[in-house]
Amino acid sequence: MSLLQEPFADGASIAHRLDPRGRVLAAGAFAVLMAAARTYAAVIAGLALALILLALARLPWKKVGARLLVVNGFIVFLWFVLPLTYPGEEVFRLGPLAVSRQGLLSTGLITLKSNAMMIALIALIATQPVNTLGEALQQLRLPGKLCHLLLFTYRYLHVFEQEFQRLVQALKIRGFRAGTNLHTYRTYANLAAMLLVHSFDRADRVYRAMLCRGFKGKFYSLRTFSWQARDLVFGLLSLLALAGLLYLEWRDAGSL
Amino acid sequence: MHISEGVLSPAVLAGGAGLAVLGTAIGLKKMDYEAIPRVAILSAAFFVASLIRVPVGPVGLHLVLNGLLGLLLGWAAVPAILIALVLQALLFQFGGLTVLGVNTVIMAAPAVFCFYAYRPLLRRPGKPAAVGAFACGASAILLSGLLAAGALITTGEAFLQVAELALAAHIPVMIIEGIITLFIFRFIKKVRPEMLEGMYE
Numbered sequence: 001m002s003l004l005q006e007p008f009a010d011g012a013s014i015a016h017r018l019d020p021r022g023r024v025l026a027a028g029a030f031a032v033l034m035a036a037a038r039t040y041a042a043v044i045a046g047l048a049l050a051l052i053l054l055a056l057a058r059l060p061w062k063k064v065g066a067r068l069l070v071v072n073g074f075i076v077f078l079w080f081v082l083p084l085t086y087p088g089e090e091v092f093r094l095g096p097l098a099v100s101r102q103g104l105l106s107t108g109l110i111t112l113k114s115n116a117m118m119i120a121l122i123a124l125i126a127t128q129p130v131n132t133l134g135e136a137l138q139q140l141r142l143p144g145k146l147c148h149l150l151l152f153t154y155r156y157l158h159v160f161e162q163e164f165q166r167l168v169q170a171l172k173i174r175g176f177r178a179g180t181n182l183h184t185y186r187t188y189a190n191l192a193a194m195l196l197v198h199s200f201d202r203a204d205r206v207y208r209a210m211l212c213r214g215f216k217g218k219f220y221s222l223r224t225f226s227w228q229a230r231d232l233v234f235g236l237l238s239l240l241a242l243a244g245l246l247y248l249e250w251r252d253a254g255s256l
Numbered sequence: 257m258h259i260s261e262g263v264l265s266p267a268v269l270a271g272g273a274g275l276a277v278l279g280t281a282i283g284l285k286k287m288d289y290e291a292i293p294r295v296a297i298l299s300a301a302f303f304v305a306s307l308i309r310v311p312v313g314p315v316g317l318h319l320v321l322n323g324l325l326g327l328l329l330g331w332a333a334v335p336a337i338l339i340a341l342v343l344q345a346l347l348f349q350f351g352g353l354t355v356l357g358v359n360t361v362i363m364a365a366p367a368v369f370c371f372y373a374y375r376p377l378l379r380r381p382g383k384p385a386a387v388g389a390f391a392c393g394a395s396a397i398l399l400s401g402l403l404a405a406g407a408l409i410t411t412g413e414a415f416l417q418v419a420e421l422a423l424a425a426h427i428p429v430m431i432i433e434g435i436i437t438l439f440i441f442r443f444i445k446k447v448r449p450e451m452l453e454g455m456y457e
Contacts, residue, residue, distance in 0.1 A: 004347055031353040036266045071349045074260040078418060085417040106414070113262030117352055126346055133346070145284045145292060150339050152296030153303070157343070160304040178311050185310065185432070189439030192305040192319065196328075196440070197448045199301035203294040210293065217289045 004161050007067075008059050008126040015057035019231040020128050020136035026238040027124040033245055034117050039252035042245050043109055047116040049241055053123035064122060071118060075111050082107045130154045135221050148219060156202075160195055167191050258344075258359055259404060261352035265411040272358030272407065279334035279364055286331045295329060299336035303343065310432055317429055323396030324437050326367025327374065328451065333367040334360065358407050366399035378441070378452075385445075386438055393437025394430045401426030 010016075015023075034046050054064065084094075086103025093099070125133065131151060138147040171187065178184050264272075287295060302325050309316035326333045338360045344350045351359050370392045377388030404426075405419035444451050 006347060028353055031261070035262060035264075035269055035354040067349050071260070074258065074263070077421075078263070081418050081421060082414065086414045103414070110262050114260050114352075115262075117261040117354070118349055121345065121352055122349060126349065130343070130346060143284055145287060145289075146280065146335055146339070148292050149296050149299075149335055150342060152293060153300045153336075153339050154343060156297045156300035157303055160301050161307075164304045164307065180311050180313055182435070185435050186439050188308055188310055188319075189436045190443055192308060192321070192436070193440040193443035193447070195301045195305055196298065197444065197451065199297045200294075200448060200451050203297040206297065207290060207293045215289075 004157055006126070006129060007063050008057070008122055009129045011058060011127060013056060013058040013127075014230070015053060015123055016127050017230070018234050019225055019227055020132050021140055021225060022227075022231045022235055022238075023124040023128065024133070024136055024140065026234070027120055029238070029242055030120050031117050033242055034113050034120075037113065037245070037249055038109075039249050040109060040112075041252045042249040043112045043116065045248055046245055047112050047119070049245075050116045050119035050123065054119050057123045057127050059122070059127070064119075067122070068115065068118060072111075072115070075114055078107055078110060082110075132223070135223060136225070139225065144218065151219065156199070159202075160199060163198060164191075164195060167194060258351045259355050259362070259407060261355055263411070264355065264358060264407055268407050268411050269354050269358060272355075272361050274357070276334070276338065276357035276360040276364070279331070279361070279368070280338055283331040283334035283336075287335070291332060295332045295336050296339075298328065299325070299340055302336075303340050310436070312428055312432060317432055319436060320363070320397060320400070320429070320433060321393070321437065321440075322363050322367045322400065323370040323374075323392040323394075323433070324440060326364075326370040326396065327378070327392060327441075329367075330371045331368060333371070334364040337364040337367065362400050362403045362407065365403060366396040369399060370396050385441070389438040389441035390434040392441075394434030397426055397430040397433045401430075 030046070030049070034043065037043050037046065083099045083103035084097045086100045086106060088100035088102030090098040091101045091104065128136070131154070134147050134151040134154070137150070138144060168191070171191070176187060178188075302321055305321060306319050308319050310319060322333070322337065325336065329336055338356070341351055341356055341359050341363070345352055345356070373395075374388045374392040378385050378392070380388075401423045405423045408415040408419040408422065
């Protein structure tokens with residue numbers, strides 16, 4: 001089974017059908033605002049907005065939940081450390097360790113923020129295939145070379161993933177079992193090196209094939225994006241929602 | 257290795273983004289169109305190689321290989337790593353939009369450092385090259401750990417212990433990366449020495 005699926009990219013929901021450029025811009029603005037937010041009011045409202053977007057994207061809840069659980073690893077680590085080490089007023093003690101009120105509050109805020117941003121990313125950006133995103137970024141005037149790099153890297157990920165699976169299978173057939181020893185490390189290093197060597201050879205062939213087909217430094221796409229009425233509505237609603245978040249932040253923090 | 261969204265302060269995020277844009281611009285400038293497929297295909301292979309879980313006692317560690325990537329690609333490693341992080345955010349939801357800059361700096365700055373620091377050592381035959389390859393893999397991770405700790409501490413002094421623990425977690429990775437980088441370097445030198453040519457510029 002491939003490790004490199006895009007589990008959320010396909011769908012016919014409203015979130016999938018919105019113009020990719022609008023979605024990228026909205027997700028970016030939302031993430032910047034959330035990253036800067038310091039108040040619970042703004043962050044909770046942001047989380048609610050992200051959940052609404054997720055509901056609109058009609059993704060399988062189970063898969064989204066499983067993803068979120070995995071990416072919360074760093075947050076869990078913070079919960080083990082930050083409340084105990086954050087300077088501030090003591091709420092209760094765990095043996096010799098004092099749990100600080102400020103520590104709990106700040107870890108809670110980080111948790112909500114982080115999840116709001118990840119959910120928005122899933123709902124708005126992970127709902128488009130990488131190829132579409134590459135084209136959208138190019139239309140948003142990102143450097144052409146960078147977009148080509150994204151499209152190319154993504155194109156070859158799957159090739160090398162299959163190659164990787166084949167090499168792993170070859171190892172298994174020969175009775176290889178991974179353990180904490182130098183033999184394992186050398187074997188894995190050779191496996192990785194083999195992938196790199198193959199990639200080097202392939203790059204040469206690919207470039208020559210591109211030259212044969214008249215490559216002049218630009219990719220042409222048959223897809224055209226069309227900005228429609230629903231994108232305008234989405235854009236206006238996003239602006240309104242972001243303004244609302246800014247208002248909450250300003251009301252509770254006293255400044256921006 | 258990744259710092260999650262929502263943890264760092266806006267100032268640190270902005271600083272990281274600025275440095276990442278600068279590094280990416282330099283990297284793209286040094287890349288001509290001929291280099292795009294080479295850089296992309298190599299970084300796809302690196303991305304897949306980082307899916308390998310190397311057992312260390314009871315836990316499995318993922319390879320990072322940013323030292324080796326820097327050695328092979330030089331400044332082009334910066335856009336390559338940026339793209340890899342974008343793909344990780346898209347495919348696995350690791351990292352995110354606002355920490356993209358900081359995470360790129362954490363991974364790519366050591367790569368560029370390794371490109372300049374270890375080339376002389378690696379050009380020599382025998383033992384110096386072996387020592388250089390190990391040091392290249394290990395020091396790239398050490399630097400990444402220091403940069404990540406630095407990003408956390410500049411966010412707030414409350415993160416001091418978090419930063420210390422995060423740095424400590426890098427130590428086993430450092431040793432494994434050193435060993436694996438050494439073996440990969442030997443393999444490439446034996447099988448396809450022309451891959452290391454970029455190193456001799």
